[in-house]
Amino acid sequence: MxxxxxxxxxxxxxxxxxxxxxxxxxxxxxxxxxxxxxxxxxxxxxxxxxxxxxxxxxxxxxxxxxxxxxxxxxxVIERDGAHVGMLTTKGFRDILHMARHKRPHNFSLQFDVPWQSKPLVKRRDRLPIAERVMPPTGDIEVPLDEDEVRAAAELLKKRGVEAVAIGFLFSFLNDAHEKRAREIVQEVMPEAYICASSDVVNVIREYERFSSTAMNAYIGPRTAxxxxxxxxxxxxxxxxxxxxxxxxxxxxxxxxxxxxxxxxxLLSGPAGGVMGGRWTGEHCDAANVITIDIGGTSADISVIQDGELRIKNPRDTTVADLPVLAPMIDIDAIGAGGGSIAYVDAGGAFRVGPRSAGAAPGPACYGRGGTEPTVTDAQVALGRLDPERFLGGDLSIDKTLAEEAIRTHIAEPLGLSVTDAALGILKIINNNMALAINANSVAKGIDPRGFSLMGFGGAGPLHVVALGEMIQAKDMISPLQPGITAATGLLVGDLKYEYTQSVLATLDDAADETLASINAIADALTAEATAQLDADGIPPEKRRFTRVMECRYVGQGFELRAAMPEGALTQANKQAVIDAFFDVHKETYGHAFRDQTTEGVTLRVIASAEVDTLRLKELEKGGRANPTDAILYTADTVFDDGVATPTPRYDREKLKADDTVDGPAIITQHNSTTILPPGYVATVLGYGDIRISRT
Known part of the structure; x- marks a missing residue:
């Protein structure tokens, strides 16, 4: 295999x-x-x-x-998707424009409203259709005007539209109109990418549902x-x-x-890193981990608590400030990476990122035409990345180009030495990342002092000790292969699908017929999931089905996920769902009103199947202190004190389990470099991961 x-x-x-x-x-x-x-x-x-x-x-x-x-x-970020048209209920074409009437910044006079300034579907391409489904039963009050649908499709085809989103009011109660409209549009525009909201996100809240469907259409053609x-x-x-x-x-x-x-x-890449981080944490006996994946362009931050991933609340699942009702791991991303460009702005302030040199031309030290200084250039100028060891020598870098870029753009304009300018670049980028880590942990009730900070991505181990010190993490971890942790995460995830449908029923006083309706929806979603797993060829014994009820207090704005018991929902076990909601509300907000009525809003069936997971062999036992046979050479390196210090370079492949390395030291490997400043000790764990602690 x-x-x-x-x-x-x-x-x-x-x-x-x-x-x-x-x-x-x-x-x-x-x-x-x-x-x-x-x-x-x-x-x-x-x-x-x-x-x-x-x-x-x-x-x-x-x-x-x-x-x-x-x-x-x-x-989505670059607004480089398809030309999208939309069919929607007459009188509601401006839902995507009005949104929730929220201002992104309440007290700013210069704020931008991205769903208005950069809409996924232009207003002229949002065409109203006569039809109306009524709540709460889904009865049809106004039949679908099929002639209007056909005429609208002809108009969109004439305009060169590549994708069509169909979103009608209350289609989560009755999707007959959306399905028929989709059939007609497919007849008129057989080459177009067509999606209906009931196929994409069959849930309550018309703005979020319409936005998600528009997003699906916007990215659909080119993704496919x-x-x-x-x-x-x-x-x-x-x-x-x-x-x-x-x-x-x-x-x-x-x-x-x-x-x-x-x-x-939409979070495909970062999700792999978090999966790899959790898998690494299991090897390190670390169930509480804050992960930071630092690549060339961005830094992605997530928290793993008690070995469990955090899934974002539906109210927070946004991409480029647009709501997307798709389940997402709770990941925060900022523009901070090895390629982040340092500059002096028009007001004379010293800044780093979020603009990045990317893969082309890349940092100045790559010698590919880049002239602006980056975080990688600062690491090279300080002697923390050696030209002969960068990517195992596969990519040549030039220290003089890095120093020249820093001197020209930062040091001379600010009256600094190249060393101080390079240290300043790292201090600014580390502060930016530490603030983002605190926003994803401390601001959400997580105390970093009880967590290990795991740094991966090509640049993660270069920053993990400095960041761990700033957030007061318990210790720091450099995974076995930091630069490809996100790729390893792809080999440890399960096959997974999620199917949803709104239910809208109070649970405390739910009658038998209400529970029967909920069970019927659950059975229908499970059947849909089963059909998908059948198509994937997953044997029945490897399938897992998890049911979740997204609940809220009656009158509350948003809901939280509550676990449902095995089997059908009955009068005897419905209280378990209510109690689960109270518990997660207490954990999320610090309180729960156990005397209030609970409403089930959305039913979610998660179908998964275990796949073979990546396996590693344990390292040979060493137990040595500063093993000399792993030292490659010694070279001057500048740490935060600004003094060039002779620092040994260790070949990570020659380190064995239980070996320890005292700082200052640099541990090199093909896909990353781990920095160990003075005052820290690195311990090699059983599978090759490194735990870094204060001495």
Whole structure:
């Protein structure tokens, strides 16, 4: 069995290959290649072919390929999606414009409203249709005007629309009109990408539902094209493997499902990192972990508590300030990475990021035409990244170019030395990241002093000690392969699908017929999930179905997820759902009103299937202190005191379990570098991960 995980970042594409032969230890091979932003599939295939050469296997021998992608996310951020048209209920074409009447910044006179200034669907392309479904039963008051639907489709076709979103009022109660409208549009526009809200997110709240459907249509055509192109390019290179895609909720899905519901991919890349972080935490006996994935362009932060991922509340699932009702791991991203550009702004302030040099031209030290100083250039100028060891020597870097960029753009304008300017770049970027970590932890009731801070991504271990000190983390962890942790996360996730439908019923006084209706919805969602797992060829014994009721107090604005008991919902066990809601409300907000009425809003069925997980072999026992046979050489390195200090370089591949290394030291490997300042000690754990503690 040969499995490959591929994670595409803004600067590098990371690849991990696992080969298992019966009766032998698994073999793991990793590599990195430059990303190809113009067409990510080029970098993916190049990376897969390269890792096959390193592992000595034929590409045709790959059985499964798992992929985390930023294609969908980049389209939304850059507003580079499809030309979308929309059919909606007459009188409601401006729902996407009005939204919730919320101001992004209450006291600013210069705020931007992105759903108005950069709408996914222009107003002229939002066409009203005569139809009306009425609550609470879903009865049809105004039949669908099929002639209007056909005329609207003809008009959108004439305008060159690539995708059509269909969103009618109260379709979550009765989706007959949406389904019929979709059929008519498909007849008129057979080449268009068409999606109805009842297929994408069949839940209450028209603005969020319409926005999610519009988002799905906006990113759908090009995401589907990318996935098809990837499959084709893989096959052209002899790779016939089953391809699976990482979802925002940490599960993996098929290409077909991902192309139909691409909003599930909006956090595809970062989700793989969190999955890899949780898996690494299990190896390190660390159930409470704050992860920070620092790549070339961004830093993604998440919290794992008691070994469990945090899923965002539906009110917080936004991408580029637009609501998306898709389950997402709670991840915060900021523009901070190795490629973040340092500059002096028009007011004379010293800033770093969020603008990034990316993969092209990259930092100045790459010698590819970049002239502006970046965080990576600062690390090189301070002697923390050695030219001869960068990416194992696969990518050449030039220290003089890094120093020149810092001198020209930062040091001379501010009257600083190059060393002080480089230290300033790192202090600013570290402060930015520490503030973001606190926003994702302290602001949400998490005390970092009881958590390990795990830094990964190519730049994670370069910053993890400084960040751990700033947030007062219990200790710090550098995973076995930091630069490809997100790719390893692709090989440890389960196949997962989520199906939802609104129920809108108070639970405390729910009659038998209400419970029967809820059970019928649950059975229908489970049947839909079963059909998908059948199509995937998952044997029944490997399937798992979890039911969740999203609940709120009657009159409350938003709901929280509450676990449901096994089997049908009955008068005898409905209190378990209510109690579960009270408990999660207490955990989230610090209080629960147990004498108030609870309302079930949305029923969610999560279907999953376990896949083979990545396995590592334990390291040989060492137990040595500062092992000399692992030292490559000693070179001057500048730490926060600004003094050049002779610092040994350790080859991470030569370190054994229970070895310790005292700072100052730099531990190098192909895909990352771990910085160990004075006053810290690194301990090598059983599978090769490194725990860093204060001495």
């Amino acid at each position: 040969i499995r490959v995980g591929v994670d595409v970042g803004g600067t590098f594409t990371d690849i991990v290959l696992e080969r298992r032969e019966p009766g032998t230890d698994p073999e793991v091979t990793v590599t990195k290649v430059p990303s190809t932003p113009h067409d990510q599939s080029e970098g993916v295939v190049a990376g897969v072919l390269q890792v096959c050469r390193l592992a000595g296997v034929e590409p045709a021998a790959i059985n499964q390929l798992f992929h985390g992608t930023t294609v969908a996310t980049n389209m 094209l990318y996935l098809r192109r990837l499959e084709t390019r893989l096959k052209e290179n002899g790779i016939e493997a089953i391809v699976r895609i990482m979802q925002s909720n940490g599960g993996i899905s098929t290409i077909e499902n991902s192309a139909a519901r691409p909003i599930g991919l």
